Amino acid sequence: MRYSGLRVIKEALTGHKGWKPHWRDPEPKKHYDIVIIGGGGHGLATAYYLAKKYGEKNIAVIEKGWIGGGNVGRNTTIIRSNYLLEGNGPFYELSLKLWEGLEQDFNYNAMVSQRGILNLVHSDAQRDAARRRGNAMILNGSDAELLDQDGVRALYPFLNFDNQRFPIKGGLLHRRGGTVRHDAVAWGYARGADSRGVDIIQNCEVTGFKIEDGKCLGIETSRGFIGATKVGCAVAGSSGRLMAKANMRLPIESHVLQAFVSEGLKPVMPGVITYGAGHFYCSQSDKGGLVFGGDLDGYNSYAQRGSLPVVEDVIESGISLIPALGRVRMLRGWGGVMDMSMDGSPFIDKTHIEGLYFNGGWCYGGFKATPASGLCFAHLLSTDTPHEVAKAYRLDRFMSGHMIDEKGQGAQPNLH
Amino acid sequence: MIINHPLLGPRDAQEFTYLGDVSLLDRPDWQSETAAQDFHDYMYLRDNPAGVHRELWFHEIGDRSWLVVTRNTVTHEITNVELARDVARQRGAEK
Structure with missing residues (x-):
């Protein structure tokens, strides 16, 4: 059929x-x-x-x-x-x-949605690294675009641009990246x-x-x-x-990695963003929930569940990048077991x-x-x-x- | 997770950093004929069991001691904690 x-x-x-x-x-x-x-x-x-x-x-x-x-x-x-x-x-x-x-x-229908991925940069050194990565991507036939602060502001006005320690200076935008069902x-x-x-x-x-x-x-x-x-x-x-x-x-070692989904919201997050100063990335699913994750728990594990200190760490990073996240309720979190290679x-x-x-x-x-x-x-x-x-x-x-x-x-x- | 430190008693696992399998204590003999292969296996290959696992933890924001923790990788239950120093000495004595 x-x-x-x-x-x-x-x-x-x-x-x-x-x-x-x-x-x-x-x-x-x-x-x-x-x-x-x-x-x-x-x-x-x-x-x-x-x-x-x-x-x-x-x-x-x-x-x-x-x-x-x-x-x-x-x-x-x-x-x-x-x-x-x-x-x-x-x-x-x-x-x-x-x-x-x-x-x-x-x-x-796998709902492939090329909504773009933005890797944020917070310092000159990070911008240099992003430029180098962007060039490598273009050489490999992919696409990359280096945005300045105004470019990021136009896409994501609600980010914490003026964070004292990690101000957002720009980002590397990969337009063909995105999400899939x-x-x-x-x-x-x-x-x-x-x-x-x-x-x-x-x-x-x-x-x-x-x-x-x-x-x-x-x-x-x-x-x-x-x-x-x-x-x-x-x-x-x-x-x-x-x-x-x-x-x-x-x-290979097996490690557990956690991910989280918030309650459903109106469309706020047009693409995927990754924080350059902490391990945090976020996108919004088609159902409206913010989907985000961070670091590994850090020790060998075959348990498909994570520990609370990492939940706290991910959410701290998230709120320092998106202060508005503090008003959002987290709906669920889960852990998956990764083959982590050497x-x-x-x-x-x-x-x-x-x-x-x-x-x-x-x-x-x-x-x-x-x-x-x-x-x-x-x-x-x-x-x-x-x-x-x-x-x-x-x-x-x-x-x-x-x-x-x-x-x-x-x-x-x-x-x- | 709570790690029952042999000297300091129960401590939160957040005070520690994780290195990996306890086999990292057994540094190969650099003069052996098979040293290149031995160091490759030592550095890169792991048993990675689902179940009881002996592993090295470092009490980074505590007394900076290395511990050998016996932990179940499916349930996260910790059954034994020893000072890595004692384990290494014992392994040396057995050689």
């Missing part, structure tokens, strides 16, 4: 009786050519591009709970291509280009994959890998053994836990075990990467060669010295 405006009108006139489930609920087969572990955004996108672009036929996505129930459902929905380093820039630019055509591509991304990819014959198997937990003579032959699951020629793991957040079952230690950048690579492939380490940038991550992982799984823009995301880059450390923090995952 294809969705269209006409279809909505027709269904409205006939009592909405024609809508069907978006995907099947199949029993797992004995063997697949390619099994993807993880029914989140990245796993589903991988399956979608494997079937659509690479013509693979016999694919399954294995999910422990329900699809889209992990980080694709727990993020702050921002998409952007404003990276500085060579290993990252082209990858995220491809991702943003895919976002731009995504809804037509998979015939699903996150759940619809998982559902759209799932529906697109399912209609091309991919088996999406939910409530099926992977309990181990069958590895013989350095070759992965399949996976043990709570619903029995599933044989596979190739196994791709895309379970960011739980990568450490899953790959330990294949006796792998990763350059240089803040992700991995899309083969492992040392034949037939076992790894996608993870997305830190808190996984959502915006979803389409390109899926496409590049599908490319790797299907062709056994890395995609042109994902060549740098190797698991052995710390051994060879080719780290991609955007923030220059070193091997301290809770600082990335």
